[in-house]
Amino acid sequence: MSIQVPAQWRSALPYLDERLPEDRTPQTRAGGSVQVNLPMELARQSIQQKEFWDIPAPVQEAYRSFRPTPLWRASRFEQAIGSRVPIWVKYEGENISGSHKLNTALAQAYYYHKAGVRELVTGTGAGQWGTALAAACSLFGMRCTIFMVGTSLERKPYRGVLMRLLGAEVHASPTTLTDVARQSGGQGNSLSLAIGEAVEYAARTSGAAFCIGSGENYSILHQSVIGLEAAEQLAEHEAEVDAVIGCVGAGSNFGGLALPFYTEAKASGGTMPRLVAAESSSTPKLTKGVYAYDKTDATGTSPLEAMYTIGSDYSIPDSHSAGLRYHGAAKLISALRHQGYVDAVAVDQVTALECGRVFTQTQTVLPAPESCHALAAAARLATSGAGDLRAERGILVCVSGHGYLDLGAYQQLLDGTLRDQAPSPAALLAAVSGLAPVDSPARQS
Structure with a gap:
């Protein structure tokens, strides 16, 4: 069959175990709070328990210039890393932005x-x-x-x-x-x-x-076209995966790829694959952060959101994966992490870009440094495993963008000058010490 551009986005909100924690009003600076006024439809998409949302015709027409995006089995990459399972790649880099954005x-x-x-x-x-x-x-x-x-x-x-x-x-x-x-x-x-x-x-x-x-419920909803297409494409190949992996800055490409699989499993009662978020080891909000109310930006005037965070005031070490250098994960991704539906793996940038080099040589596709973190996590699950995370049937990974404007990072890798800067445990602790924890209980597994 021929895969078509989705006519609707699909929301995970109706299938959460519990409602997302309400945003909180911050103690603002003397200048008062900043009001961010959303169009009504975006506001509805953020809160309503509606599963399917029609994609407006002008947006769908624009999508057709680059969607559906390709999915393929990365067989040569599998061979190069010694993978035990098939690795399927969903590639979002074939548009003018070079990414899923x-x-x-x-x-x-x-x-x-x-x-x-x-x-x-x-x-x-x-x-x-x-x-x-x-x-x-x-x-x-x-x-x-x-x-x-x-x-x-x-x-x-x-x-x-x-x-x-x-x-x-x-x-x-x-x-x-x-x-x-x-x-x-x-x-x-x-x-x-x-x-x-x-x-x-x-x-x-x-x-x-x-x-x-990235980060808001409506932006993750719009990205659901990634996972909806991928599910159809895997079915066309008669392929099965038990791990779905994407890199996480705030979480939009990961949510766009993974949440349609979560939603389908919840709706049908089927088996849900492991949903694995790959983050930068220099910004480890999901692996070393806390689930607390934090600021979304440096003004301190926008609502406080419930998120996994390393603290909005934490000075994040520099890296080439600028898209991953955000202190918190989206409240939707964070809630699913807290409830036990999302796993996380932290990857350093040397390991990530080295994996990107192998992927480039074997697939002749140059991934962005952010996407390299997802590929490195996929390689780990496909070979030695990452703790108790191990794929047994197949892996779907999102390469969320191309790396043609990131060749400086690859040059440092080839020159042997690329370095990692791990966060200071003391600094991480100090950055989250004043945050209010989220009180909602975690799901018992």
């Missing part, structure tokens, strides 16, 4: 444009989200302003070029444009700070709205 960028731009917003403002780490939003704004005739983590923009200047080519205004964060950056003292090249700058800038700019590419 375009799935939600197009949807968000559509809804904001329909609501009368003239400019979208955002923060971006590695630049895939910024590029995706710039492309979506260009398509729907909107202005776009992007605050990109400065060290990442310095390493990948052509990300900035591409965003500007698409009509966006790009700023290296921290800037001199916002109070939150000035209060940081020019320190803290982090996604949290870039997002904080975008939130503040949007709040004071007429006709503008802040939007975010």
